Amino acid sequence: MKYKVNSQLVYTINEPSTFIFNVQVVRNDFQKIIAEELQLDPQLPFDELTVDDNGNRYVRLVAPVGNLQIDYQATVDLSHFFTDGKSIAEVPPSQLPMxxxxxxYPSRYCQSDMLFGLVQSEFNDLEPGYSRVAAICDWIYEKVTYLSGSSDSQTSAYETAMQRAGVCRDFAHLGVAFCRALNIPARFVSVYAYQLEPPDFHAVFEAYLGDRWYLFDATKLAPKEGFIRIGTGRDAADVSVATIFGSVKLQEMKISVDRVSEAKEPDNMGEAIALA
Amino acid sequence: MKYKVNSQLVYTINEPSTFIFNVQVVRNDFQKIIAEELQLDPQLPFDELTVDDNGNRYVRLVAPVGNLQIDYQATVDLSHFFTDGKSIAEVPPSQLPMxxxxxxYPSRYCQSDMLFGLVQSEFNDLEPGYSRVAAICDWIYEKVTYLSGSSDSQTSAYETAMQRAGVCRDFAHLGVAFCRALNIPARFVSVYAYQLEPPDFHAVFEAYLGDRWYLFDATKLAPKEGFIRIGTGRDAADVSVATIFGSVKLQEMKISVDRVSEAKEPDNMGEAIALA
Amino acid sequence: MKYKVNSQLVYTINEPSTFIFNVQVVRNDFQKIIAEELQLDPQLPFDELTVDDNGNRYVRLVAPVGNLQIDYQATVDLSHFFTDGKSIAEVPPSQLPMxxxxxxYPSRYCQSDMLFGLVQSEFNDLEPGYSRVAAICDWIYEKVTYLSGSSDSQTSAYETAMQRAGVCRDFAHLGVAFCRALNIPARFVSVYAYQLEPPDFHAVFEAYLGDRWYLFDATKLAPKEGFIRIGTGRDAADVSVATIFGSVKLQEMKISVDRVSEAKEPDNMGEAIALA
Amino acid sequence: MKYKVNSQLVYTINEPSTFIFNVQVVRNDFQKIIAEELQLDPQLPFDELTVDDNGNRYVRLVAPVGNLQIDYQATVDLSHFFTDGKSIAEVPPSQLPMxxxxxxYPSRYCQSDMLFGLVQSEFNDLEPGYSRVAAICDWIYEKVTYLSGSSDSQTSAYETAMQRAGVCRDFAHLGVAFCRALNIPARFVSVYAYQLEPPDFHAVFEAYLGDRWYLFDATKLAPKEGFIRIGTGRDAADVSVATIFGSVKLQEMKISVDRVSEAKEPDNMGEAIALA
Known part of the structure; x- marks a missing residue:
């Protein structure tokens, strides 16, 4: 299934500032990049960097005072792995890949060690496996209100479990933290998401089950089949769209994700979906 | 119904230290003190102080290096108010007594302002009234494990809601915080409790409903009919059994609560019980 | 010294809401009210309530959908107690008035029990007495930035000690918490403040030293001689200008504090000042 | 300089449990392993795993009910890099290696984003460079008390900054968090430490300055020349000596670190020391 992604960010820069952007999609066998373009206005020199173990791609540049616009377009062909959730088991620590x-392990925004009691109380009696992670997503979806502006960059899973409000980033952190507290490896994934309304960068999570990383989205705001991976990390600290050193202001952000050529909507060809 | 209370505390004192004890039972129309004795060994001079608005009684003394034993006995006649919970309504803020x-208001250990989201999510849809506070107690009883040593003097309702483990103090703090987040006045009460096993100081809470303060105990460890009030406050910060300024060590604590004369166990003469 | 206070609050009310205002100044021998007027527009019925132990005055009303304006004027004659700070000692717990x-004790926004380590490290070696509390104010003044918008209604002394930014409320909470961690009773005071720029409700604190409560203001934004007491409490939870149950929006707030008749500025007649 | 390391851990195992040990020293050009032996009693099968990017070595095994003893010996030749701290600069984000x-980024125990205010207030005016990180160590050494039992596995830099007490782990977390809040990359390092009394696993930190990772130890308990690297990570979550899934109890731990052959104590050949 092919998708065309556009993202545009416009900043006003008050002092020379260093940016590290993570807006380019990951390149691998399950997510092939057919065409791709990155444009900066003004045309500043930049470093392109890729982190080996998860394929995250970064663009680093130093911007002078004034405006900065970054435009990224990519056409991507996704080959998801679909299967029936029922057959997917949790993996005991003795057999997990290193x-x-x-x-x-707990991380800044996913303090699984501090959520152990809640997780024991709410999820410990559930049947282990894919269905338990799906139940975690249902719990989050039912008990946490999706509310723009209800959280900030310091909000962690610990607070979200209490405040019961957040945005996609917070829903993903909570899912990650709950899984880890059950000894299920889980990680944060930033994506472009087809049919997300309003269009925006999206955050979801992956849990390691059976022999691969399966996608989960407790917000249920967009179909998992249409997720295009940007960054993978322990939590949002690792995969900021833009890490900025300096005084700048985001003026505008535009995202679009469109299907290419094929006319019908993506089929959900199985309950469990993986993109790797 | 008459009860005989005994409490004994033994300390080793490493430097001259000031103690403020709150072990004496409150004296009022619903809780009549028939006989009472307080003994100190050594026989130190002490101040006896009563705080007006809630009747809490304090003993203050300065103890020299060595041992200190305080013994308190009281025979108390309780006249509880019993009624059917169904008829008891929550009181809107416009009609609450000042x-x-x-x-x-939120207090140190009952940060109701920080529990608002959780309370909205879990309890907001319940029918207001006595039954909602009873449902809060059921929630706590089911979701929080009573576990000695799982909390310490800094543990607050916020942490207990997450750790899902605590002792009577933590159960009471959680009940108080949940009620306040629903605009139900709630306060912390330290009591001697008949049939509590093992015998110990106990902590419960009161919620203001209808026209009085009703007793609640989310631990369900002892019958509410057998609670004898010691201290009333916003939370445990106000009603420590012993507030100590200095370096001392508690060596021994013995509590007993016995029925006097009447042979049968206390009757539960109504779902809702108040002691005031 | 006489002052004329005006305060005006204007709200838009989206649903019938209960207000509890605490804008009236306290009446006592040190702060005589010469004239006073409270006006509501629309002219709603209201309860006037006074809490005994600290003299706080509350106005409670239920406002219908629409606008609500509350105007308060008072002419007050202050008789401060002035003395030399050097002679004022801390009081040991064995001699403190009950x-x-x-x-x-720790309270919601002044968790002195959690600040004990920091306080030991920073202030324990200082000479006890008035000068130690003054040194605490200097520490706060130097290390914490006064910054509008840097805190919110949930911000406590614990966070302010870390964030090193806040407004008058946060400065007062930090002062209170630091004092309590040194076993110095301390409380939060809301005041009208002469020469405060821009005019606003102000928050300061009192520490119990010698035989009375002395005023302290770690913000150093206005002279202590010109403080007119509104509310006294454990922390901001007790003395909100307006406690509101319902959905309302503050549209406007105007405060003014003027000297009456006497031409010269208030003299600072002693380092230490008390208003009680 | 050659050192001989011995470490022994003895556990009682109550249910079949998975262990991941990280007790073996890292192998690289600056730390050559001359001889090494790992013994398990009983002789259980185990996986040996190495993480690529930092060389951490892990042993994973499943232990049955009973006792488990793990013994590790290594003879290591260290080639530290010594230089004068004065010449070492901080590196701007635009030039940091990816x-x-x-x-x-902030991590579970090093929430640098939450310490920004404190760091600005305490360290921002210091001259950037090696000396600033050294000043951070001095600050921690002076203001934080080394106290066994004052912290637990959930204690983070945020709490330590407040409690002002901790063990080596907490001192390292605080150093890491402070550096990151100044945009200096910093990481947690577990080591065997020559002359540490009493002998134990030790935790220190590294800051990236100039063109390499320099060692720092805010506890000042042992000479940096005698540190032998075991694990490197974002914080203690990454480099636990033993990550255990199951119910076990540590019965005994013995560590020794001895100089081999050469008679004189290690020379401090420069203020700044790196082990990589």
Whole structure:
């Protein structure tokens, strides 16, 4: 299934500032980049950097005082893995791949060690497996209100569990933290999302089950089949759209995600979906 | 119904220290003190102080290096108010007595302002009234594990809501905080409790409903008919059994509460019970 | 010294809402009310309530949908107690009046029990007495930035000690918490303040030293001689200008404090000032 | 300089449990392993795993009910890099190597984003460079008390900054968090430490300055020349000596670190020391 992504960010810069953008989509066998373009206005020099272990792509630049516009377009072909959730088991720590362990530990915004009591009380009696992570998503969806402006950059899963309000970032953090407290590796994923309304960067999460990372979205705001991976990390600290050192102001942000050519909507070809 | 209370505390004192004890039971029309004795060993001079608005009684003394034993005995006649919970309504803020307002505000261990989201999500749809506070107690009883040593003197309702473990103090704080977040005045009460096993100081809470303060105990460890009031306050900060300035160590604590004369167990003569 | 106070609050009310205002000044021997007027537009019925132990005055009313304006004017004659700070000692817990104890305990926004380590590290070696509380104010003044919008209604002393930014309410909470951690009773005071720029409700604190409550203001934004007491409490939870149950929006707030008749500015007749 | 390390851990295991040990020293050009042995009693099968990007080595095993003893010995030759601290500058974000960025972000125990205010207030005016990180260590050393039992596995830099007490882990977390809040990449390092009394696993930190990671130890309990690297991570969540899934009890721990052959104590050949 092919998608065309556009994202545009416009900043006013008050002092020379360093930006690290993470807006480019990841390139791998499940997500092929057919065409891609990055434009800066003014045309500043920049570094392109990729982190090996998760394929995150970063653009670093120093912007002078004035305006900065970054435009990114990509055409991407997604090959999701679809399967029936019923057959997917949790993996005991003795059999987890070593590279999943970092996603088992608590992180800044997903303090799973502090959520252990709540998780025991709410989810411990559920049948282990894909269905338990799906139940976690249902719990979050039912008990937490999606409310713009209800959280900020310091809000963590611990607070969201209490405030019961947040945005996609907070829903993802809560899902990650709950999974880790059950010894299920879980990580934060920033995506472009087809049919997300209003269009925006989106945040979802992945849990390691069976033999791969499955996608989950407790906000239920867009179909998982249409997620295009940008960044993967322990939590939002790792995959900011823009990490900025300096005094700047975001003036405008425009996102669009469109289907290419094929006329019908994406089929949900299985309850469980993975993009890797 | 008459009860005989005994409490004994033994301390080792490493430097001259000031103690403020709150072990004496409150004296009022619903709780008549028939006989009472307080003994200190050594026989130190002490101040006896009563705070007007809630009748809490304090003993203050300065103890020299060595041992200190305080023994308190009281025979108390309780006249509880019993009624059917169904008829008891919540009181809107426009009609609450002014003296209940201090019990509506957040306090150190009952940060109701920070629990608003959770309370909205869990309890807002319940029918207002006595039954809603009873439902809060059921929620706490079901979701929080009573576990000695799981909390300390800094533990607040906010943490207990997350850790889902605590002792009577924490159960009471959580009940108080939940009520306040629903605009129901609630306060912390330390009591001697008949049939509490093992015998100990107990902490429960009161909610202002209808026209009086009703007793609630989310631990369900002892019958409310057998509660004998010691201290009333916003939370545990106000009604410590012993507030100590200095370096001391508690060596021993013995509590007993016995029925006097009448042979049968206390009757529960109504769902809702008040002691005032 | 005579002052004329005006305060005006204008609200838009979206649903019938209960207000509890605490804008009237306290009446006592040190603060005589020469004239006073309270006006509501529309002219709604209201309750006037006074809390005994600290003289706080409250106005309670239920406002219908629409606008509400409350105007308060008072002419007040202040008789401050002035003395030299050097002679004022801290009072050991064994000699503190019982009514000061509630101001020794931690409260919602002044979690002195959680600030004990910081206070030991920063202030324990200072000479006890008035000068130590003055040093606490200097520490706050130097290390914390006064910044509108840097805190909200949930911000407590614990966070302010870390964020190092806040408004008068936060400065007062920090002063209160630091004092309590040193076993000095301390309380929050809301005042009208002469020469405060821009004019606003102000928050300061009192510490119990020697034989009375002395005024302190770590913001150093206005002379202590010109403080006119509105409310006294454990922290801001007790003395909100307006406690509101319902959906309303503050549209406008105007405050003025003027000297009456006497031409010269208030003299600072002593380092230490008390208003009671 | 050669060192011989011995570490022994003995556990009682109450149910079959998975262990992930991180007790083996890192192998690289600056830290050559001359001889090494790992023994398990009983002789259980185990996985040996190494994480690529920092060289951390892990041993994973499933232990049955009973006792488990793990013994590790290594002879290591250290080649520290010594230089004069004065010449070492902080690196602006525009020039930092990409692989250092993950150590700039806040993590579970090093919430640098929440310490920004304190860091601005205490360290922002200091001259940037090695000396500023050294000043951070001095601040921690002076203001925080090293006290066994004062913290637990959930204690983070945020709490330590307030409680002003902790152990080596907490001192390291605080150093890391302070550096990150100044945009200096910093990471947590677990080490064996020569001359540490009493012998134990030790935790220190590294800051990225100039063109490498320099060692810092705010506890000042042992000479940096004698640190032998075990694990490197964002904070203690990444480099636990033992991550355990199951119910077990540590019965005994013995550590020793001895100089080999050469008679004289390690020379401090420069203020700034790096081990990589």
């Amino acid at each position: 590279e999943t362990f970092q996603y088992l | 003296e209940t307002f201090q019990y509506l | 009514e000061t104890f509630q101001y020794l | 692989e250092t960025f993950q150590y700039l």
